[in-house]
Amino acid sequence: MSAQLAIPSHPVATPDQALHARTSWLKTVDGGTAGGLQPSGSVQHFAQDREIYGEGDNAGVFFKVVSGVVRTCKFLSDGRRQIDAFHVAGDIFGFEMGWEHTLSAEAVCDCTVIPYRRRGIETVNDEVLSQQLFSYAMRSFARAQEHSLLLGRRSAVEKVAAFLIEWAEQSPAGTVVSLAMTRQDIADYLGLTIETVSRTLSQLERDALIELPTARQIRLKDIAALQEMNA
Amino acid sequence: MSAQLAIPSHPVATPDQALHARTSWLKTVDGGTAGGLQPSGSVQHFAQDREIYGEGDNAGVFFKVVSGVVRTCKFLSDGRRQIDAFHVAGDIFGFEMGWEHTLSAEAVCDCTVIPYRRRGIETVNDEVLSQQLFSYAMRSFARAQEHSLLLGRRSAVEKVAAFLIEWAEQSPAGTVVSLAMTRQDIADYLGLTIETVSRTLSQLERDALIELPTARQIRLKDIAALQEMNA
């Protein structure tokens, strides 16, 4: 899910290099420092619901997910939350324009990430690297636009269907989606409440479009019908 | 509003170089072709509601707004529309990662734009230029995230208030906002209906937060209170 920036020389739990396959691009920066980019320490672990960084924190490092799932989100002062994206193995998150994080990042489940120290983009004079970063930014942007359409103009069923399709696409098991996140996470991603998410899933099950063996396992029985809702 | 990419040597109607002041960056590319970027023909005019490009069109050129306002948006098959952004003088729009436009662009009012031909970013080997493009992409991305929070988690009043603040910030006249767009445009930007937008504005006027001399002119009488809603 979400934008990926291939930075080689580190193991990735779910090898999905095939998607957005640009892994080869960065062979030249494989050591780190050449392009203003360097791994900063080694793999870090975060327990479920731990904050990785907060909105406003110094953005001197950004991260790549090795395993697990990370959510990036914004909060309103009264606690309302909007999840911007879920990041899975291979995804970059937390790379910013300025020197502050504009979102916060939290571990959806136990997960491991690699931190990268960055210098200002004004000092990045490796053209291949900056193309990579650019590509990352543009892909994030395109995804955000899609998300805006969903949040602004789709009904609850359509939102949930879109969510299922999104995860089915990158789910190895094809039609069975295993969710790392709670209903609350899904709700905050789709701009709904947990009750509405739950009711909608139950409805989809009654309509025989999906099956819910457990709360976190969803079998998509009629992907075509789900996709139809996203026309 | 929205991301700006400073490309010099062309007149800009509303000189707001002070914002995001990066105008000096591109002195070196001032002829055009050096970085894989070149003006493609000269200024183009579009009458109100004319399509500049459609979703899926070839993205071989992108644009900079000279005067007027442009909207970029997505449609669902049944006609529902989500406006992603309004672009004013100085703003870049239509720059894409791939070779297809992922949104369509239309003239909100009569407007003029400059087209730029681009080559693939893989051939952009001017580091300053690619930093610029990157900065553009990242700013667009940050704006899109902000918009997601608005669409997903804000009430109608909060949405309208945010919209007014957003335009006040770049309105030369300070507290009087002149709108180029219809209520329908506002509604599709905020994920509301035109009736709700209209009712909300009337409500804000009754509460003495704004004044509506005409439908397209809005005086902000209590900016602090409007900003308060965006906490």
Added chain:
DNA sequence: CGTCCAGTTGACTCACCTCAAACGTGGTGG
């Protein structure tokens, strides 16, 4: 076996949508 917590379900409410009518302003033609 009891506790805890995520998830589900139900009853009710309400913010926003829908449909429809009225208003107002700007443009056109008589």
Added chain:
DNA sequence: CCACCACGTTTGAGGTGAGTCAACTGGACG
């Protein structure tokens, strides 16, 4: 100069999709 029209906007009345509040369920864990 005024009558008329067109169209964007406002307002009203009523409906509804999703939210709120609250009770219940069921698996995980001690």
